[in-house]
Amino acid sequence: GEQVEQRPPHLSVREGDSAVITCTYTDPNSYYFFWYKQEPGASLQLLMKVFSSTEINEGQGFTVLLNKKDKRLSLNLTAAHPGDSAAYFCAVSPITGNTGKLIFGLGTTLQVQP
Amino acid sequence: EAAVTQSPRSKVAVTGGKVTLSCHQTNNHDYMYWYRQDTGHGLRLIHYSYVADSTEKGDIPDGYKASRPSQENFSLILELASLSQTAVYFCASRGGFQAPLFGEGTRLSVL
Numbered sequence: 260g261e262q263v264e265q266r267p268p269h270l271s272v273r274e275g276d277s278a279v280i281t282c283t284y285t286d287p288n289s290y291y292f293f294w295y296k297q298e299p300g301a302s303l304q305l306l307m308k309v310f311s312s313t314e315i316n317e318g319q320g321f322t323v324l325l326n327k328k329d330k331r332l333s334l335n336l337t338a339a340h341p342g343d344s345a346a347y348f349c350a351v352s353p354i355t356g357n358t359g360k361l362i363f364g365l366g367t368t369l370q371v372q373p
Numbered sequence: 374e375a376a377v378t379q380s381p382r383s384k385v386a387v388t389g390g391k392v393t394l395s396c397h398q399t400n401n402h403d404y405m406y407w408y409r410q411d412t413g414h415g416l417r418l419i420h421y422s423y424v425a426d427s428t429e430k431g432d433i434p435d436g437y438k439a440s441r442p443s444q445e446n447f448s449l450i451l452e453l454a455s456l457s458q459t460a461v462y463f464c465a466s467r468g469g470f471q472a473p474l475f476g477e478g479t480r481l482s483v484l
Contacts, residue, residue, distance in 0.1 A: 265415075293472050302463065303416075303475045348415060352470065360406075360431070361473060365415040 261286040261353045265364025273372050278336040280367045282349035285330065291352035292332050293361065294323060298345045306334070306347075339371045376400070379464050379476035386483050392451040394479050396464030402474075404467040405447040407431070407439060409460045410478075416463065422447055454483045 265282045272278045290311045295303040307318050309325055309332070316323040320343075322335045332351075336343055346368050350361040378397045386392045398405065404423050408416040418431030420439035428439040436458060438450040451458055461480050465473040 291470055302477045305472045305474075308472045360418060360421065363408075363416040 261289060261351055261362045263349060263351050263362050263364045265349055265367060267367060268365065269368050269370075271370045271372065272339050274340055275338050278339045278343070278369055278371070279333055280347055280349070280369070281331060281333045282351075282364045283329070283331050284351045284362075286351070286353045287327075287330065289330075289351045289353050292323075292325065293350040293352070294332075294334050295348045295350065296345050297348065297366075303348065336369075339369070341371050341373055344369055344371045377464055377466050377474050377476035379462075379479050381479060382477065383480040384482070386451075386454045386481065388454060388456060388483055390454050392454050392458075392481065392483075394449040394451075394462055394464075394481070396447045396449075396476060397445055398447075398464075398466040398474075399445065400466050400468060400474060401444070402466035402468040402471075403444070404473075405441065406465045406467070406473065407437070407447070407449045408463045408465065409433065410463060411460050419449065419462075456483050459483045 262285045292309040294306040296306050297303050307323050314325050324333045346366045348366045349364040376399050380395045406421040407419045410416050417433050419437050422428045422441040425444050440448045461478050463478050464476040467473040
């Protein structure tokens with residue numbers, strides 16, 4: 260079945276720097292991808308939903324890139340600020356089987372230092 | 374407003390006791406999920422359901438049962454709680470290929 264590897268597990272950057280988190284997946288039939296943000300003690304907040312038909316997706320302060328050839332999904336936070344400090348999770352939704360399941364990466368803990 | 378409500382928000386249970394975690398959604402979503410979150414393991418799927426009165430095993434179902442008596446409600450049952458089941462549990466609902474919407478989580482401590 261689908262497997263998702265997320266790197267790095269921990270990331271520390273200074274305010275104003277960029278931060279890049281990458282996930283690789285194995286199922287070439289995966290069609291929907293998600294990035295979630297989780298602040299300490301809180302639930303998961305959806306950052307972005309990505310369709311496999313779109314390679315570049317832009318949000319507020321971040322960009323998500325999808326490379327279908329390499330089966331790689333990346334989240335690039337531009338000009339990180341302390342409020343971005345949180346755990347980030349990618350999730351992949353395989354289209355096969357139609358179970359609606361999401362396969363999550365293990366997460367990246369991002370710390371943005373002032 | 375779309376919502377997933379979990380209860381209780383936290384619970385302390387004794388080893389060998391029965392624990393029931395409840396989840397209620399008002400989103401008219403077909404899919405509901407129970408995930409477990411442990412440090413270093415991300416989120417792992419325990420059980421899920423795509424229709425009332427039917428549940429499916431996820432990736433780590435051992436030691437857990439699930440019940441979906443209606444479209445809105447999905448429960449996770451630990452018949453004999455064990456120390457290893459100490460974790461944070463998240464319920465989620467999903468409609469079609471929309472992004473799953475997560476509840477606030479239940480912090481379970483088994484002593």
